[in-house]
Amino acid sequence: MINVNEVVETNEMIEKENLDVRTITLGISLLDCISSDLEQLNKNIYNKIYEAAKDLVATGEQISREFGIPIVNKRISVTPIALIGGAACRTKEDFASIAQTLDKVAKAVGVNFIGGYSALVSKGMTPADKLLIESIPLALSTTDVVCSSINVGSTKTGINMDAVRLMGTIVKETAEATKENDSLGCAKLVVFCNAPDDNPFMAGAFHGVTEADKIINVGVSGPGVVKTALEKVRGESFEILCETIKKTAFKVTRVGQLVAREASERLGVPFGIIDLSLAPTPAIGDSVADILHEIGVEHAGAPGTTAALALLNDQVKKGGVMASSYVGGLSGAFIPVSEDQGMINAVEAGALTLEKLEAMTCVCSVGLDMIAIPGDTRDTTIAGIIADEMAIGMINQKTTAVRLIPVIGKGVGETVEFGGLLGYAPIMPVNQFSCDAFVDRGGRIPAPVHSFKN
Template identity: 80%
Template sequence: MINIYEVLETNKMIEQENLDVRTITMGINLLDCVDSDVDALCRKIYDKITRLAKDLVKTGEDISKEYGIPIVNKRVSITPVSLVGGSACRTPEDYVKVAHALDRAAKEVGINFLGGYSAVVSKGMTHSDELLIRSIPQALAETERICSSVNVGSTKTGINMDAVRLMGEIILQTAERTKDKDSLGCAKLVVLCNAPDDNPFMAGAFHGVSEADAIINVGVSGPGVVKHALSQIRGASFEVLCETIKRTAFKITRVGQLVAQEASRRLGVPFGIIDLSLAPTPAVGDSVAEILEEIGLERAGAPGTTAALALLNDQVKKGGVMASSYVGGLSGAFIPVSEDQGMIDAVECGALTLEKLEAMTCVCSVGLDMIAIPGDTPATTISGIIADEAAIGMVNQKTTAVRIIPVVGKTVGDTVEFGGLLGYAPVMPVNSFGCGDFVNRIGRIPAPIHSFKN
């Protein structure tokens, strides 16, 4: 059993080292909302979300007050909308109606974001999938709290290059439709490979078809806590370094376990998983890049960065899995550029490039995340970047993702301000050589040989 004394042990982490529970996310199954009439579908979706999630925000706030644990976000993830809207939605505009209904529901229950305006197309696209994907630019431009994701590949199925090509175009269209907000719509859109069903973190969250009718997933954080712990053992051996990270991750995860159990009990919804990812914020001292520098790098991006990140990710998972029987989601270390002050500084001083970030994604939790690039980047180049990341995920049997923002009207050297947890980002250069002939081939990249394990 977890008791209050374990939480009291972490008071210093909370007060001085930016420890927080990043999100309580309620996953909701919407398959029973399916209807052939789009207005009826929207009504059913709105009613179910507002019924099940009506106490989510209050519960999170109550737990935060009672235990003194900051809970930053309260969110909802839903069944991928392309599966729910297939019978009713016959045009992209029909899907946009669903997006508006979801946005109204999100506002009604008071959550920060709602994820699941999504399609899973790792082997092929249905007509419904394609309609939803083509609706994404308009949907994200006309809503405030909706997040969208498209899974384009997996280790078992390979990479759907038709979907990869389309997503390059969709990202540019989304950037254009939200150009008055520095192409902010792209910050709520992510392209995945090997997407997990139980991810509580946006923008890639959706409620998988293998999940219960409703569940509670919790995502913890704490880069500042890990950095502080490592600052106490500078110059120590790798063994001491690893043990320190593991012990710290254990304590962080126990806090998340307490919050998850309490939220589950109070809401009457089963507990799903703890995602023990180190999720940075723009706050000073709450940075994964600064952890890497504490390990011994002059700047994130220096030689040794990938090895240091691999060590960090592995020890976080080893410590976290001892603290909870149900660890899932992504779990590890996020490396979003705009949300991590240390990453921003590394980019601005020339230590960190897009190519080095791609190398780091071989061992981190997700992939190329919250990266601003010039607005005139070709769609085929964006698709090529997506294909590269999907290949890393497919071959290494891990989740990878691309959340990239071609900022209309901006070029290398400019800075883009997104605000809040999304932070700000320098516009990064992109390789100028083309890949159009590769991206424009029809079909899919086959699954790797080691995928055949039946």
């Protein structure tokens, strides 16, 4: 039974410590929408999504009012569009028309984002995969709420370096296509290794083909709650520190479990997973970097940062898995630069570099996330950065991702404003030495030996 003290404690988490349910994401399979006629395909997609999601936003708002729990975003993820559009799409414009349909229906049902303009190419690319990837700059420059993700590697299959090289070009082209808006299109484009099928967070969400026809996935977030809890054990041993994080993660996840159960019942859609990631926002007091500071490093990036982040990530997972039968998605701690005021402060102080961020991604949930870089960064350099991050995911059997934003017309020392949850970012310097000969080799980096576990 829940007692009065727990109710009061939860209220304080919400009112004073920025506890929220970051997203309810409705996953929708579009496999039954496939048609060789493009017009019919777009009609099928619109109708399937609209019928499935028409009550999503209203239900989320109703749950939020009844339980007093902020639910920040309502989102949709769909089957990777490269699979859905292959029979009908012959040009980049054909694929982009599907993105425009997704944008239209997402706005009609009122969600914040729709994810799944995606392709899974870790071992090779079909003609449809390649065509969708090449259409991304057009798709993201002609839509507002569509998000795209491309999985180019996995522990089981290795890294598709042809796809990595292509994505270096696509990121740069997307930046150019949206340069009038500070290259914002790149904020909606993620390159993955070991992408999960059930991630509720954007921009990387898609509805995996192994999932049910419809599913509810919920992402919770509470960096401020964890930081406040750690303030009470300042100077204590690592054992006490870890126990405090675990207990706090348990409480945060229980809130998400409550919302997920209610949303599932009211929408008549099966519950999928809780993603218990600590997802920061630009709001003061809602920062993963501030947790690292509370653990004992002066700034994110100082010596000890990677160890502190590893500790935090592990304890969050240990606490969260006790609170829900189905934990999935990414689950851990996000370290996006632009979305975390503490990370921004660390970059501006000179404590945090791109290379240190890469080291931190070995132990965090995702990877190099929401990092603004000079607009004149070469596409081969972007491909090299992607390759490095994919290697970390492949070797360590974990999800990693890259969301770089080469801001056209801006350089190191300048800042870029994205607004809302995306925040703002100082433009970080990038290593200027060439990797052209490496990324231009073509082919595939083989899977590591420890992938053969059958």
